[in-house]
Amino acid sequence: MSSLFLEHDEPSGPLRFQLVLLRRMEDHNPGLVESALRALDVPKEQMREAHRRWQGRLRAGNRSTPPTVRDYTALLGAPESITPRPFGDMRSEAYAWAVPLWPDLRFEATVVPGGVAVNAWLVRAPGAQSPELRTLADLTPWSATVDEVAHAFPPATPKEGDTDNRFRLDFQAPDADGLPRACTAEFAWGLLQRWDTADPNR
Template structure:
């Protein structure tokens, strides 16, 4: 790939996978095989994405997503937020039951970006720690399923840790990359 090579949905999926490779290398290897590509191509796609983000005359974040992913499948107001807050939503071929959603406020400022469940796609039942399997659920589903769910400070814009309480009263902590569950973490006070 050269800097002038197209950067589209296939390359963007590799960017998502690059962050997940730190947590779920086996699942990422399976996904790369399914996509017919390599870890080298994944790293190159991520490098190109980062270069675009940090270029001196870089487009705004929302415009970078739109340039890579095309026109969104849907755009809608975000409930519970003032006018001007929108969700831009794109399909992600690697995960047909999910969508990549970018939440932007006035002036197109991005305040969140995450994989979310596609409308009408089945939501996994989440009741116990054994229901929490990598790549099975998204952040919103954990918030809905478990009590006392709260986010910890993020280590990076694409990584989120949630602390919550299981129905049996046990504390639990989970880490998400791009909004998709990656792993359980040791519970710390």
Template sequence: MRFRVREFELALMHRMRDLNAGRVEDALAAMGASRAEVRAAHAHWTRLAHAARAPKGAAVFRMALGPPHHAGPRAFGSLTCDVHRWALPSWPGLEFEVLTGPGGEVWSQWFVRPGGGVRLAFADLTPWACVVADVGTSFPGAVPLEGQAPHHWAVGFTHAGTAYRARFVYGLYQRLDRPDG
């Protein structure tokens, strides 16, 4: 099995299915992909992550996605990392960002909006169209929370007096929950 953009997207969707199975099923139908392809792509990506001879750091992403359309350094206090970003067909207007440390190790991988978060109305929280920074920008007092599985994140915020928890996979918005239920 070759591993390119389509397979990478399917591997991401494998984890997204944890929180938004219906949206993933719709995307698979639009792509003409099967659940078996999703499982195979996820298994292949997992093997690449742990194989001694597989490319490491940003190189494994370049192998799958080609050269990043953006690459460069970014300072975080006294540390500098390298930023690599790719546009993926299933998520137009967003980019998949990989941050690597000085030794080339992957520090973070998630979806971002080029130029940073945008201000959204509550009704604009649409699965697969928003990223973590959008929620942080849109709802003052939003608090990042730990997710329940690898590559899961959550952001807690209040709107119209009601507490909510926005759930994300790879930084991409999946669904909105009430913390009490």
């Protein structure tokens, strides 16, 4: 086993944060998560412990505010880039970090004055090629981000997910026969996890 997890040894902050991302994805795609953990040489228990500690940090002192840029930099270190980003009528900045598990993606946090991260998820890295999304068959787990699915199949309607860091998108896309199908895609940390035909009563 990797020396990262020897007794009294803590994994690096960026690795711990990748484990936090994986824990939220485990409910949807346990097989993909197991493969990622093997690639990282990390036991599943360590992933769950990393997630528990992250949640503990966010809830410390009965805190009710969303995560701040300090929470992310505490694990991820200095961002790879900081870019001005409009957010409604507020001035904001997009902080981006590399995530080695997904080299074509970046973890991006939109930070408003005061340091609060009003949105944080995975996006396509600058210069990286986006997937070609033409039919439902192209929507495989971990293949696309929220923005990519929304742009490929407009108009798309965003919906809140069933828990933190999950997101849903309603849209129409052609099936294998070219027939339009109403669908709902589910994302964890902005990365596609699965889709299904939309339930109008949902």
